[in-house]
Amino acid sequence: MPLTMPAPDQSVLARRDRIVAALRRIVPGEGVISAPEALRPYETDALTAYRQPPLVVVLPETTEQVSAILRWCHGEGVKVVPRGAGTSLSGGALPLADAVLLGLSRLNRILEVDYDDRIAVVQPGVTNLAVSQAVAEAGFHYAPDPSSQIACSIGGNVAENAGGVHCLKYGLTSNNVLGVELVTMEGEVLRLGGRQLDPAGLNLMGLVVGSEGMLGVVTEIILRILPRPETARAALIGFPSVEGAGQCVADVIAAGIIPAGMEMMDRPAIHAAEAFVQAGYPLDVEALLIVELDGPDVECAYLIEEVARIARRNGATLLRMARDEPERLAFWAGRKAAFPAVGRITPDYLCMDGTIPRRRLPDVLRRIAALSEDYGLGVVNVFHAGDGNLHPIILYDANQGQLERAEAFGQDILRLCVEVGGVLTGEHGVGVEKRDLMPEMFSEIDLAHQQRVKCAFDPELLLNPGKVFPTLHRCAELGRMHVHGGKLPFPDLPRF
Amino acid sequence: MLPVTVRDLADIVAETAAAGRRLEIRGGGSKAEIGALVRDAAILDLRAFAGVIDYDPAELVLTVGAGTPLAEVQALVAAERQMLAFEPFDHGPIFGRPAGAATIGGVVAAGVAGSNRLSMGAPRDHLLGFEAVSGRGEHFVAGGRVVKNVTGYDLPKLMAGSWGRLAAMTRLTLRLVPAGRTSATLILSGRSDAAAQAAMATAMRSTANVAAAAHLPAEVNAGRAVTAFRLHGFRPSVEARFAMLAGLLAAMGPVERLGEAEAGRLWRRLRDLSPLDDGQPLWRINVPPSGGCAVTSALAGQGARWLFDWAGGLVWLSFGGDAALVRRAAEAAGGHAMLVRAPAEHRALVPTLHPEAPGVAALSRRIRQAFDPAGVFETGRFPERPRAD
Numbered sequence: 018m019p020l021t022m023p024a025p026d027q028s029v030l031a032r033r034d035r036i037v038a039a040l041r042r043i044v045p046g047e048g049v050i051s052a053p054e055a056l057r058p059y060e061t062d063a064l065t066a067y068r069q070p071p072l073v074v075v076l077p078e079t080t081e082q083v084s085a086i087l088r089w090c091h092g093e094g095v096k097v098v099p100r101g102a103g104t105s106l107s108g109g110a111l112p113l114a115d116a117v118l119l120g121l122s123r124l125n126r127i128l129e130v131d132y133d134d135r136i137a138v139v140q141p142g143v144t145n146l147a148v149s150q151a152v153a154e155a156g157f158h159y160a161p162d163p164s165s166q167i168a169c170s171i172g173g174n175v176a177e178n179a180g181g182v183h184c185l186k187y188g189l190t191s192n193n194v195l196g197v198e199l200v201t202m203e204g205e206v207l208r209l210g211g212r213q214l215d216p217a218g219l220n221l222m223g224l225v226v227g228s229e230g231m232l233g234v235v236t237e238i239i240l241r242i243l244p245r246p247e248t249a250r251a252a253l254i255g256f257p258s259v260e261g262a263g264q265c266v267a268d269v270i271a272a273g274i275i276p277a278g279m280e281m282m283d284r285p286a287i288h289a290a291e292a293f294v295q296a297g298y299p300l301d302v303e304a305l306l307i308v309e310l311d312g313p314d315v316e317c318a319y320l321i322e323e324v325a326r327i328a329r330r331n332g333a334t335l336l337r338m339a340r341d342e343p344e345r346l347a348f349w350a351g352r353k354a355a356f357p358a359v360g361r362i363t364p365d366y367l368c369m370d371g372t373i374p375r376r377r378l379p380d381v382l383r384r385i386a387a388l389s390e391d392y393g394l395g396v397v398n399v400f401h402a403g404d405g406n407l408h409p410i411i412l413y414d415a416n417q418g419q420l421e422r423a424e425a426f427g428q429d430i431l432r433l434c435v436e437v438g439g440v441l442t443g444e445h446g447v448g449v450e451k452r453d454l455m456p457e458m459f460s461e462i463d464l465a466h467q468q469r470v471k472c473a474f475d476p477e478l479l480l481n482p483g484k485v486f487p488t489l490h491r492c493a494e495l496g497r498m499h500v501h502g503g504k505l506p507f508p509d510l511p512r513f
Numbered sequence: 514m515l516p517v518t519v520r521d522l523a524d525i526v527a528e529t530a531a532a533g534r535r536l537e538i539r540g541g542g543s544k545a546e547i548g549a550l551v552r553d554a555a556i557l558d559l560r561a562f563a564g565v566i567d568y569d570p571a572e573l574v575l576t577v578g579a580g581t582p583l584a585e586v587q588a589l590v591a592a593e594r595q596m597l598a599f600e601p602f603d604h605g606p607i608f609g610r611p612a613g614a615a616t617i618g619g620v621v622a623a624g625v626a627g628s629n630r631l632s633m634g635a636p637r638d639h640l641l642g643f644e645a646v647s648g649r650g651e652h653f654v655a656g657g658r659v660v661k662n663v664t665g666y667d668l669p670k671l672m673a674g675s676w677g678r679l680a681a682m683t684r685l686t687l688r689l690v691p692a693g694r695t696s697a698t699l700i701l702s703g704r705s706d707a708a709a710q711a712a713m714a715t716a717m718r719s720t721a722n723v724a725a726a727a728h729l730p731a732e733v734n735a736g737r738a739v740t741a742f743r744l745h746g747f748r749p750s751v752e753a754r755f756a757m758l759a760g761l762l763a764a765m766g767p768v769e770r771l772g773e774a775e776a777g778r779l780w781r782r783l784r785d786l787s788p789l790d791d792g793q794p795l796w797r798i799n800v801p802p803s804g805g806c807a808v809t810s811a812l813a814g815q816g817a818r819w820l821f822d823w824a825g826g827l828v829w830l831s832f833g834g835d836a837a838l839v840r841r842a843a844e845a846a847g848g849h850a851m852l853v854r855a856p857a858e859h860r861a862l863v864p865t866l867h868p869e870a871p872g873v874a875a876l877s878r879r880i881r882q883a884f885d886p887a888g889v890f891e892t893g894r895f896p897e898r899p900r901a902d
């Protein structure tokens with residue numbers, strides 16, 4: 018594997034028994050896992066190409082235990098990798114051989130729901146879907162809905178700033194979190210943000226969201242919940258060309274309509290999904306849009322007609338409105354099953370996650386197709402078209418030694434995203450997967466400004482090291498470092 | 514000082530920092546009277562970083578120079594039937610100054626938003642990326658120019674509302690939203706604060722999708738208490754939601770629909786705070802919505818006057834009494850209080866921003882040092898603690 022992680026600290030490996038014993042004193046019973054075969058389930062997240070069993074796994078049940086674990090590890094100079102449900106697609110929860118893996122799955126209670134203030138206070142191990150389920154009876158929901166919502170944890174959503182189909186209208190995780198309880202690497206328990214809309218001083222909570230488990234361990238989250246819209250209506254729209262579909266997306270937005278979701282699939286994705294779930298997708302179109310509107314009945318009825326008009330103007334050859342709830346769910350079934358559907362047509366796949374300006378869509382798809390030819394690897398495109406977030410899925414066979422080629426293809430796609438004015442990742446995070454591509458988007462100076470934030474939280478760089486930053490500078494160095502004319506004074510600092 | 518290029522700006526910051534002196538970042542200066550008086554800092558005027566850099570209406574994304582006048586930005590996007598969702602406005606008039614000076618950089622750095630913030634978010638929710646010169650005298654970028662981005666730490670979230678204490682922003686990329694086609698305002702009259710609070714909670718729990726909810730007590734509204742609800746959107750939807758909301762609130766008293774002009778006046782008064790224009794110090798108190806009334810009842814009968822926005826979560830309070838009382842009441846309700854307008858003597862003693870818990874304050878300090886190790890932007894305008902004298 019081409020990825021290099023920080024070299025394990027031999028002195029920590031040598032102290033393993035002592036570390037395990039200390040953790041057992043903090044978390045008695047089943048909460049410490051150290052038998053090699055029992056560490057297996059923790060050796061990877063959903064970026065399964067990379068695997069590394071951790072030193073030991075600890076599963077605390079209280080904030081006090083989290084604090085005691087971190088304080089002890091900090092005192093002993095032992096690294097810690099936080100983990101929620103392990104569904105990260107960027108390797109954010111990838112363990113290190115010399116680090117404690119801190120699993121938050123047992124902190125899994127919904128502590129409070131307050132409908133007058135429209136908040137839910139939850140522990141990090143609660144799954145995303147469980148929040149919506151807990152408030153469903155009162156007619157509420159938690160809006161961000163990653164496709165992994167049955168499994169992924171709110172703590173992991175906060176760390177990755179997760180999105181979902183509905184974030185076009187309702188925002189990403191960061192727009193839906195009001196406050197967090199954070200335990201720093203030193204074991205200090207801080208409350209950032211709160212139940213009110215804005216923080217008193219600097220917005221430190223905003224920094225924590227999307228920080229990929231590197232600034233602190235989140236032990237409690239105050240989420241904004243919303244009344245569930247009265248109705249949702251969906252339209253399934255087929256186009257003879259990707260351009261037509263792309264223009265339709267742009268025109269819908271330009272008409273002032275913000276759909277609850279606007280998803281696009283290309284021909285290979287349509288075929289794979291249809292073969293898998295028989296959603297009734299047309300097989301003779303080049304691009305398929307699912308446009309969902311939510312709100313009061315009259316609003317949906319009115320806007321769905323507007324969308325239909327725009328679609329026809331852009332040459333739609335198929336236009337189906339879901340007549341009832343089962344049909345609406347059928348429209349989504351194919352899209353939601355895109356990953357497993359692709360899994361049936363290829364031994365392995367890699368899911369990319371760049372964002373581009375919407376207007377560049379047709380152009381970018383053409384160039385991805387050309388790259389696919391060059392690399393000799395298939396690609397299937399599903400994406401959150403409304404906000405330009407692409408998920409090209411690269412098909413490969415690891416047993417044929419195609420992993421490196423697939424990765425190179427993926428990196429070229431992300432470079433292309435940056436080249437057209439977009440970014441490396443829209444919702445999956447940098448993790449280890451895109452770490453070494455960060456210089457495509459940020460200069461050394463830009464990255465140094467980000468890494469100093471890391472230093473303000475965790476000066477010894479013990480929490481989830483090896484993620485996000487392509488080069489790890491010691492904090493003392495970074496504090497002194499001045500960058501002149503874009504050049505660092507120590508240009509050849511060793512990469513780890 | 515009025516740098517014109519990023520290089521000038523970086524040099525000025527680096528040289529001032531090296532000399533151990535201070536700089537006060539200024540946009541339009543419309544909020545220059547917020548915070549303690551700054552004595553020995555040179556003014557760093559960013560108005561030369563003005564102008565539109567990239568605007569493609571179909572993308573709903575705008576990149577502009579941070580020194581661009583707010584009014585110019587608003588006119589530009591309004592021509593495309595778009596708007597900044599957080600309802601920025603010129604704060605000059607609150608301080609008895611003419612309008613028109615505010616810059617987009619100042620608006621974002623102040624991080625404050627209007628009545629729509631309840632439903633549409635704050636500047637930090639709409640700042641996608643920026644370029645800036647930090648206290649190190651280094652030019653850097655963060656975030657991106659697309660609406661969905663998690664590449665690297667979310668520095669835009671930190672920079673919005675940072676009050677010029679981390680870096681001088683030169684360019685901003687902001688997300689825009691379509692301007693509402695129609696809006697309608699419904700009012701309930703004669704409600705007590707607590708009853709208004711209950712009505713606002715009921716409205717917010719419904720699917721009427723209320724964009725803004727505010728309450729003006731009788732004392733600040735010519736003897737007539739008014740609770741107002743605003744809906745935005747496409748006409749058929751606004752009409753349907755209006756009817757639903759009216760039905761829901763009818764049990765609480767007579768509901769009324771305001772005409773467009775009258776509604777405009779009402780919401781404008783909530784922005785310019787003219788109902789509280791009484792010369793007393795002005796506080797901005799941010800609490801959970803259900804906590805608004807608790808704050809005001811703690812201060813009632815002591816000469817305080819107030820109004821509520823954000824469904825009760827924002828209390829604008831005019832109060833000449835002890836600042837500690839205000840801060841205690843805000844804290845007891847689970848929130849915090851910012852001193853917005855006060856005589857200079859007062860501002861010299863009372864920190865503008867609500868003091869943070871010690872651990873959070875220490876972390877904030879480390880973050881500020883990360884961007885500004887020499888403290889070139891630490892002008893003393895935002896002291897952490899009350900001055901002991």
Ligand SMILES: Cc1cc2nc3c(=O)[nH]c(=O)nc-3n(C[C@H](O)[C@H](O)[C@H](O)COP(=O)(O)OP(=O)(O)OC[C@H]3O[C@@H](n4cnc5c(N)ncnc54)[C@H](O)[C@@H]3O)c2cc1C
Nearest residue numbers: 101102103104105109163164170172173174176180230235
């Ligand atoms: C099939 C599938 C579909 C997906 N669809 C989407 C999608 O639609 N949208 C989307 O955004 N993502 C999606 N993802 C990615 C993934 O589900 C999200 O990133 C999710 O937020 C990860 O949550 P987790 O609990 O699994 O975290 P993990 O994978 O366990 O960890 C992710 C990161 O969070 C950190 N972390 C976890 N918990 C904490 C905590 N309590 N405190 C501090 N740091 C912590 C870890 O250190 C790691 O860096 C998908 C993944 C899969 C497998």
Ligand SMILES: Cc1cc2nc3c(=O)[nH]c(=O)nc-3n(C[C@H](O)[C@H](O)[C@H](O)COP(=O)(O)OP(=O)(O)OC[C@H]3O[C@@H](n4cnc5c(N)ncnc54)[C@H](O)[C@@H]3O)c2cc1C
Nearest residue numbers: 540541542543544601602604615616618619622676677682
């Ligand atoms: C209490 C209060 C309530 C407000 N309420 C609202 C509201 O409800 N809605 C609304 O839209 N606006 C509100 N504002 C914002 C305000 O009214 C303006 O619109 C804004 O002040 C205009 O900016 P300016 O250029 O005049 O800022 P200035 O007064 O010049 O600067 C404001 C702050 O921003 C910093 N700053 C200025 N430019 C930059 C830059 N380029 N980079 C970094 N830092 C910079 C300054 O150092 C200063 O701390 C409020 C402000 C305050 C203080």
